[in-house]
Amino acid sequence: MSIRNFLVLLIGLLFASSFTLGTALAGDETNPEVDDGLGDTGDSTRQFQDIDSAWFDETNTSVIVSMKMAGPPPSVQSLLNEDITPFDYEVYFEVEGTNYAACVIIEYAASLGGSVVEGGVYNLQDSWNWELREVNYALGTDIIQSETPIGGVSGIYRSQNVVLEWTLNKEDIGIGEDFAGRGKELVNTWAAVWDATENPANSQRNPNNQAWDYANTNTNPGKNYRITGRGGVDYNIIFSIDDDEVETYGGTAAEFIVRVENNGTHKFNVDFFPREYDEKWLVELNPNSTVITKGASITLKVTVTPPKDVVNGTVLVLVIEGNIHEIEGNGTVPVQPPITLRTVALTPPGESDEGGWWPDFIETLRENLAIIAGAIAVVAIAIIILVVLVRR
Ligand SMILES: [Ca+2]
Numbered sequence: 001m002s003i004r005n006f007l008v009l010l011i012g013l014l015f016a017s018s019f020t021l022g023t024a025l026a027g028d029e030t031n032p033e034v035d036d037g038l039g040d041t042g043d044s045t046r047q048f049q050d051i052d053s054a055w056f057d058e059t060n061t062s063v064i065v066s067m068k069m070a071g072p073p074p075s076v077q078s079l080l081n082e083d084i085t086p087f088d089y090e091v092y093f094e095v096e097g098t099n100y101a102a103c104v105i106i107e108y109a110a111s112l113g114g115s116v117v118e119g120g121v122y123n124l125q126d127s128w129n130w131e132l133r134e135v136n137y138a139l140g141t142d143i144i145q146s147e148t149p150i151g152g153v154s155g156i157y158r159s160q161n162v163v164l165e166w167t168l169n170k171e172d173i174g175i176g177e178d179f180a181g182r183g184k185e186l187v188n189t190w191a192a193v194w195d196a197t198e199n200p201a202n203s204q205r206n207p208n209n210q211a212w213d214y215a216n217t218n219t220n221p222g223k224n225y226r227i228t229g230r231g232g233v234d235y236n237i238i239f240s241i242d243d244d245e246v247e248t249y250g251g252t253a254a255e256f257i258v259r260v261e262n263n264g265t266h267k268f269n270v271d272f273f274p275r276e277y278d279e280k281w282l283v284e285l286n287p288n289s290t291v292i293t294k295g296a297s298i299t300l301k302v303t304v305t306p307p308k309d310v311v312n313g314t315v316l317v318l319v320i321e322g323n324i325h326e327i328e329g330n331g332t333v334p335v336q337p338p339i340t341l342r343t344v345a346l347t348p349p350g351e352s353d354e355g356g357w358w359p360d361f362i363e364t365l366r367e368n369l370a371i372i373a374g375a376i377a378v379v380a381i382a383i384i385i386l387v388v389l390v391r392r
Helices: 003-022 357-367 369-391
Strands: 051-058 062-069 086-095 098-112 121-124 129-137 144-152 154-158 163-169 185-195 213-215 224-226 237-240 245-249 254-262 268-274 282-286 289-292 297-305 314-325 332-334 339-346
Touching: 051 185, 051 213, 062 086, 098 163, 129 163, 237 314, 245 254, 245 297, 254 268, 254 289, 254 339, 268 282, 289 297, 297 314, 297 339, 357 369
Parallel strands: 245 339
Antiparallel strands: 051 062, 062 163, 086 098, 086 185, 098 121, 098 129, 129 144, 154 163, 185 213, 185 224, 237 254, 254 297, 268 289, 268 314, 282 297, 314 332, 314 339
16 A cells, blocks of 8 residues: 555544544434533532533424433422522534524523412423524634524423423524435534523623533534434435546546445445536446445446547546435435546557657647746847847
8 A cells, every 4th residue: 555545544534533423423312412411510409400411303394402401490499489580591503604502591480379479389481482593602712792583493391301492493594404404514512501680691601600501612512413304314425535536548448446435324225327428438337326234335436438539638527426215215315425536538658659749749848838938938038138238
């Protein structure tokens, strides 16, 4: 193995391992993007301020954000005689340069039999304010400069699991519906619980010293979530190649070895085909179609033969596409991105001499055009100077 190939392999391996570590294939409670310790709020009686974890999931039209707390909201004794306090729960993430937060503010009210009374039983108010916000950070820090509500969203409190759950429209956070958004990532994931009276959303806030509890931060985020398109099945097939440019002679086949990796969630059936190209060239794919098991790679051999009478230096830019068969349904999902292969065709040896010295001379001129132009310019300037001197 050459040093260059070794380096390419090494960089590829490093990239692959960081990718695997950084991105969860599908978020759920057992593999959350944001994972926090319990009992880290300094007040064990207030488990509903203590973040356990947060994770992401999706349908074809929405991203579902979940936030699990250490314990249920206090309802009876623990908050007796305390002030009514609005809790502000937020899960933060970034999509393609724009920062968002899924947010809900829950007001605690002393109530008895539906009416608010002092010193009574604490219950959660009926109407919770579920929101999507756009977030501005002080550049490169954890400090939030401002949060702007950009729309209401639907939300639900799942009391059985102590989980707050937001349903965000993909379009509202810059993610196309169905497979249009596939491959986009939610990055810089983290979560916080704030006292909305002391630290309201329109004030500057730093989770490190103002939040009741926080899990990860903007500069020390949790894992990324990769959009799968329709949720559940990640049609993640990746093309790669060590050398995407090959030289060959007219009439002689060149060969590309494309690696096709299944980094998705299931075993997939994949078809391969070239995008439209100059049909005087011969292009063969082997295989044209195959099954790739989850986590496995296959080799796709692409053979390209230029026509015999090809003009020296002609380049064929060939784009190879892939179609992944859907697990459910008869549709297909394109491999993104496709892979581009460049074949440079040279005149076969011996034939280049047939034209005699003239084509060689022209070829040499073309190859050294810059040097020749420079030399001509120097000579021209010298002549001008000479002429001026002679006239004096
Ligand atoms: Ca915690």
